[in-house]
Amino acid sequence: MFEAVIFDMDGLLIDSEPFWRTAEKEVFGSLGIQVRDDLAVQTSRMTTREVTEYWYNYKPWKQRGLHEVEQEVIDRVGELIDHKGTMMPGVIELIQYFKKLGCKIGLATNSPYCLVPKVLKKLEIEEYFDSTISADFVEKPKPYPDIYLKTALELDVRAAKCIVFEDSKSGISAALAAGMRVVAVPESGKFYDQGFDIADIKIRKLNDFCDKHMKMLNLAG
Known part of the structure; x- marks a missing residue:
């Protein structure tokens, strides 16, 4: 039993899976990264920290710290959950x-x-x-x-x-x-x-x- x-x-x-894709494309896109669908499939089951590190290693940026970028993704997903979940x-x-x-x-x-x-x-x-x-x-x-x-x-x-x-x-x-x-x-x-x-x-x-x-x-x- x-x-x-x-x-x-x-x-x-x-x-909520589409929300993560949207948030990642928006946030990483603002850093000059094209979040390709074939690569996004590989990141879909990673933690937000792992995803952020993945895209940073793919194409490093200097504008903002990794923790700040990670939090931007999380915050955007939270907004989408509130409005469209x-x-x-x-x-x-x-x-x-x-x-x-x-x-x-x-x-x-x-x-x-x-x-x-x-x-x-x-x-x-x-x-x-x-x-x-x-x-x-x-x-x-x-x-x-x-x-x-x-x-x-x-x-x-x-x-x-x-x-x-x-x-x-x-x-x-x-x-x-x-x-x-x-x-x-x-x-x-x-x-x-x-x-x-x-x-x-x-x-x-x-x-x-x-x-x-x-x-x-x-x-x-």
């Missing part, structure tokens, strides 16, 4: 499903922690979460297991008793490395990408998850 469920944030709870399908239904089962609810994200309360408030789901952890609180972000292990510790639940919902390969790898069961929810265009097949279960959207999948996870455990 599982005791906790842990959710990723960007692209899983909130449709929308909930992904099935979020409320799935959270309530696990609440009825008596599970604790956690959040584990590579995003800066300052965006976590902003997202939860925007989606009006703050009261559901028992723990929220970001890459700010661990030494190594996803794909390392640190974030998920710390979330389990905060929830006071053994890793083997946690189910994780993830939309990225790096997040799936992190949760599996932590010893948790993982449900992959890839974005629509990547559903058949075999890289997501390492997860225990793969579904198209959150509200596809049902008792059948719980039974599968329990049997796998």
